[in-house]
Amino acid sequence: MPVEQRTIAAADADQRLDRWFKKHFPTLGHGRLEKLLRTGQVRVDGKRVKASDRLEAGQTIRIPPMDLTPAPKPAERKVDEREAKDLRARVLHKDADVLVIDKPAGLAVQGGTGTDRHLDGLLDALKFDAKERPRLVHRLDRDTSGVLVLARTAEAARWLGDAFKGRDTDKIYWAAVAGVPKLRQGTIDLKLAKMPGKGGERVVVNEREGKKAITDYAVVEDIKGVAAWLALKPITGRTHQLRAHLEAIGHPILGDGKYGGKNAHPDIADAPKQLQLHARSIALRRPNGKTLKVEAPLPAHMKATWAAFGFSARPDSDPFAER
Numbered sequence: 393m394p395v396e397q398r399t400i401a402a403a404d405a406d407q408r409l410d411r412w413f414k415k416h417f418p419t420l421g422h423g424r425l426e427k428l429l430r431t432g433q434v435r436v437d438g439k440r441v442k443a444s445d446r447l448e449a450g451q452t453i454r455i456p457p458m459d460l461t462p463a464p465k466p467a468e469r470k471v472d473e474r475e476a477k478d479l480r481a482r483v484l485h486k487d488a489d490v491l492v493i494d495k496p497a498g499l500a501v502q503g504g505t506g507t508d509r510h511l512d513g514l515l516d517a518l519k520f521d522a523k524e525r526p527r528l529v530h531r532l533d534r535d536t537s538g539v540l541v542l543a544r545t546a547e548a549a550r551w552l553g554d555a556f557k558g559r560d561t562d563k564i565y566w567a568a569v570a571g572v573p574k575l576r577q578g579t580i581d582l583k584l585a586k587m588p589g590k591g592g593e594r595v596v597v598n599e600r601e602g603k604k605a606i607t608d609y610a611v612v613e614d615i616k617g618v619a620a621w622l623a624l625k626p627i628t629g630r631t632h633q634l635r636a637h638l639e640a641i642g643h644p645i646l647g648d649g650k651y652g653g654k655n656a657h658p659d660i661a662d663a664p665k666q667l668q669l670h671a672r673s674i675a676l677r678r679p680n681g682k683t684l685k686v687e688a689p690l691p692a693h694m695k696a697t698w699a700a701f702g703f704s705a706r707p708d709s710d711p712f713a714e715r
Contacts, residue, residue, distance in 0.1 A: 395454065395455065396454075396455040397453070397455070398416075398455060399450065399451070399452055399453075400412075400447045400448065400449055400451045404449070405447060405448055406448075407446065408445070408553075409429075409434075409436070409442070409443055409444070409445050409446070410425060410443035410444070412447055419462040425443060428456060433454075434453065434455065434456065435454040436452070437452055438452075438454070444557070446553075446557075471514050471516055471517045475514060475517065479514055482494040482495070483518070484539065484686050484688060485684065488545075489547075489548035490541065490542070490543065490544065490548060490684065491526050491544055492539060492540070492541050492674070492684075493539075494538060494688040494689070495511065495532055495537060496537055496691065497534075497535050497537040497666060497667065497691055497693065498534065498535060500534040501528060501531045501532060501540070502528070502531075511540075512528060515542070522544050522545075524545070526542035526543060526544050527542060527543040527544075527549045529541055529542065529549055529553055529556060530552075533667075535647075535669070536565075536671060537670050537688070537691040538565070538672060538691075539671040539673060539674045539686055539687070539688045541676070551679050552676070556629070559627070559628070559629070560676065561674055561675065562625070562674065562675040562676075563673070563674050564624070564625055564673045565623070565624040565625075565669060565670060565671055566621065566623060566624070566669075566670045566672045567622050567634065567638070567645045567646075567668055567669045568619055568621055568645070568694070568698075569622055569638055569644065569645055569668075570619060570644055570652065571619065571642065571643045572611065572615075572616065572618070572619070572620040572643075573620065573641065576610065577608075577609070577610045578608075579606060579607070579609075580607045580608075580609065580637040580638075580640070580641060581606050582599070582602075583597065583601075583603060584597060584598065584602045584603060584605040584630045584631075584637075585597075585598035595630065595631055595632040595633070595635075597636065597640045605637065607625070607626050607627065607628075607634060608627060609622050609623065609624050609625070609638075610622065610623045610711035612707045613703050613704065613707075615701055615702070619701060620643070621698070621701075621703050622638075622643075623672075623711040623712065625712060632651070635650070635669070644656040645667060645668055645669050646658075646663070647665055647666045647668050648667050648668075648669070663697040663700040663701070664693040664696055664697060668697055670691065670694055672687060672688060673687040
């Protein structure tokens with residue numbers, strides 16, 4: 393098929409781009425669509441876009457030649473009762489609209505090449521009394537633990553999606569990093585771009601071609617000159633933003649060999665060699681104006697690191713209070 397230009401009809405307005413493709417090109421798999429988006433072959437009004445971007449009536453979508461042969465369906469993987477019980481035990485909050493879980497480190501949020509066990513494939517275990525399985529509205533890296541929000545209805549998915557896209561959420565991460573930043577509190581404002589590499593796609597600082605990326609940080613506790621416990625507040629939400637930003641300022645997250653290399657594995661304590669990054673809390677504003685705040689406890693591998701370094705279980709006060 394040749395390159396095609398289609399105009400978004402009013403009936404398709406305020407619809408996610410990936411759902412528009414699912415409706416009009418049902419045999420195009422999500423992985424194929426993501427590749428077309430990543431390489432800039434699919435554009436809206438001439439601009440690069442993401443699968444989660446919402447469409448407006450009158451916009452024009454560039455549709456390149458595509459392989460519309462149906463992708464082979466992966467074999468269905470049944471959720472056993474042990475997995476279901478473990479996942480339900482990780483529920484931190486549940487109401488009619490929102491479900492918040494404590495995602496374990498090592499569990500991918502969605503499937504991909506070589507990934508047959510992922511949260512998306514386990515969501516039937518979290519239906520509870522709802523008619524539909526919950527929907528993913530944001531992501532965490534496979535090796536990042538902590539707070540993950542799910543929508544229990546289509547309407548909730550819509551306003552939660554808008555909340556994350558519009559940055560109407562406050563997220564706090566905890567991390568153990570190599571070394572101690574000179575400033576106890578600061579802001580990392582460095583543009584980031586995705587680049588191919590030997591170990592797969594990697595995010596790097598690129599002030600010319602990168603996208604705006606801002607992270608606030610605060611040192612909660614430290615072992616002088618050796619390591620620090622940081623509280624991190626991402627103002628933007630770029631892929632691998634926290635990992636790339638901390639590596640860029642010379643303080644990679646411990647256990648993050650992808651970004652920090654050997655510097656992420658200093659021989660400083662008998663601590664696990666896993667990624668020391670945890671989505672500690674989230675506060676999001678509901679349509680009724682009320683705020684929902686949920687916290688996730690440190691996972692076992694980070695508790696071991698905190699104990700090895702002598703860090704306390706909780707900060708004495710809000711590390712960002714003085715900013």
